[in-house]
Amino acid sequence: MLLEEEQKFRHPLFWILLLAGPFFAVIAFSNLFTNNFQFSSSWIIGFAAFSLTAIGVIWLFYSITLKTMVYDNRIEITFAPLIKKPKVYPKSYMSEIYIREFKPILEFGGWGIRYSIFGKGLCYNVTGTKKGIQIVFQDGQKLLISTRKAEEIEAILQQHYKVG
Numbered sequence: 001m002l003l004e005e006e007q008k009f010r011h012p013l014f015w016i017l018l019l020a021g022p023f024f025a026v027i028a029f030s031n032l033f034t035n036n037f038q039f040s041s042s043w044i045i046g047f048a049a050f051s052l053t054a055i056g057v058i059w060l061f062y063s064i065t066l067k068t069m070v071y072d073n074r075i076e077i078t079f080a081p082l083i084k085k086p087k088v089y090p091k092s093y094m095s096e097i098y099i100r101e102f103k104p105i106l107e108f109g110g111w112g113i114r115y116s117i118f119g120k121g122l123c124y125n126v127t128g129t130k131k132g133i134q135i136v137f138q139d140g141q142k143l144l145i146s147t148r149k150a151e152e153i154e155a156i157l158q159q160h161y162k163v164g
Contacts, residue, residue: 001070002072002156002160003069003152003153003156004067004068004070005068005153006066006067007065007066007146007147008062008064008126009061009064009111009126009127010127010128011127011128013127014061014111018057018058021054022051022058025054029047060081064079064082064112065078065079066079066124066125066145067079067080068133068145068147072091072160073090073092074090074091075088075089075145076088076089077124077145093137093138094135094136094138094161095137095138096134096136097134097135098134098157099131099133099147099153099157100132100144102120102123102134102144104130104146107120107123108120108123108125111125111126111127112126119142120142121141121142121144122144123144123145123146124143124144124146125144125145125146126146129146129148131146132144132146132147133147133153133157
């Protein structure tokens, strides 16, 4: 293995936005307690369902890890816990590979596992990255894998891959 990189959703603004909803829900719930609100069983079940869903979503985003492994003859990625088995992209299937800057929201509509409707192909990315490994396969399909180690990967590509 020439390089291994792990990326997680750790951008502060992302977490502020993700935690804002549950935070304000707790404040609203505590205000109801102080105003002697009469809780019905359906209201309590609804709040419990919201709480469990919020905890599940927070856990999911906290645990998501994009792992990129660069070998001399292939690139492998996992996007745990969603994709645990490595996706293997052999060098022999690639017609171009290079590092490029990208705009996650404009090109792919956000972060995560995304598919562009604008012909940019499939993208695996996490918050806080603006550079990625662009792969164009022999059949014309495209794949972009975000990276925070663009310079290191570019050096590997120049040494071990035909750079497009």
